[in-house]
Amino acid sequence: MLPNEIQWYFPSNIKEALKLIKQPGVILHAGGTRILKTQTKSVKGLVDIGGLDLNYIHEKGKSFHIGSAVSFGEIVKFSRETDNLKMLGTALSSAASTPLRNRITIGGSLKDFPLWSNLYAPLIALDAKVNIIGSKKNIIPIEDYVASGTIKTKHIIKEIIVPSDKDLIWGVKRFTLIRFEYPLFNIAVSFKMKNEIIEDARLVITGVRGRFKRFKRAENILNGQKLNKGLIGKCEKFITPKFIADYKYSAGYKENVAKIYFKDLLSEIAGRK
């Protein structure tokens, strides 16, 4: 139950929804899990997007257009039925539980970006883009969406455009003590391989200071090289995530664990090839 009685709105189109959320205290409602968790007293109105046409996954060229109201559960199911979207599907399959995954939507999770999100690391590693309505620029890379502060503006996410991962080498990993727990951090690695040479490497972590970090110097070390133990050792020193200490772990401890996780993930990928 939310702390206050709520004014509900059921718009029939995105334009109407956008107009409604410009009122103070009025926010979007998709799955509603985050609203119930935060129990924010300042929420006076909810704009339900269930009636808008935002629940779809379309393949266009070499990308997938995922409507913002698509649940994590639907993405996991879709990824199991195709040869694509495996990276995103794998990452989301370990998020929360089966019933919660049926309520958490990709748009809601993207807008809220909780520290434990399983969503951002694979999306950044895949170079996904977000199509938003309400800002000057419509289609923005996920990295810029966060870094430019667009995430904090009043807008509606129409869809997320995720390139196919069919020809990518990838891996995802998350740090939890038990399976059913919010992860301390999530990591994702992706690259292309041409004649065994790495191209377009992306090493991403979320759950750090500034929400996410790409290790571009480590990526440059990987690019143009063959993946082997020596190379992994060389790029390891450029993996320097900065964490905030919490009641359980120091920042230094988390940094060391994250380094080990990257090393393990790259070694696991090297072992696969």
Next chain:
Amino acid sequence: MRLNFNINSETKELELKTNETLLDVLRNNGYTEVKCGCNEGECGACLVLLDDKPVNSCQVLAMSVRKKEVKTVKGIGTLFSPHIIQRTFAQAGADQCGFCSPGMVIASYNLLRENPNPTYEEIVEGLDGNLCRCTGYVKIIEAVEESAELINGKK
């Protein structure tokens, strides 16, 4: 306020407040087979099917489900006409104290509908949103395996 809901294939007019969860509304209107456990989406005692998908009713705001089909454990089978899964849970002693059973049955029903021949690991994954406070998971998993065999006509 009063609003129409589709519950167990019937249209019902229920009393609700605009800030209430589906769990609150169901229980306040007599659907006490939906249990209130953690109220945080962790335990699965409040599981219902919403448009045929299992959800934690404590994590769903009631106003958002007006045009959707809600199914509680009594929509799957009743005392006098139980579903195979419900009967098997009782026969296998998988209901134990009974508090988690409605949620466990809903999760099992969803799992077996999507995957009629689940492996042990798939059963564990299918029940990943359900906690048993008696910690008697062995009998619950056996009941799901047994239900799958019965549904598939292997027994």
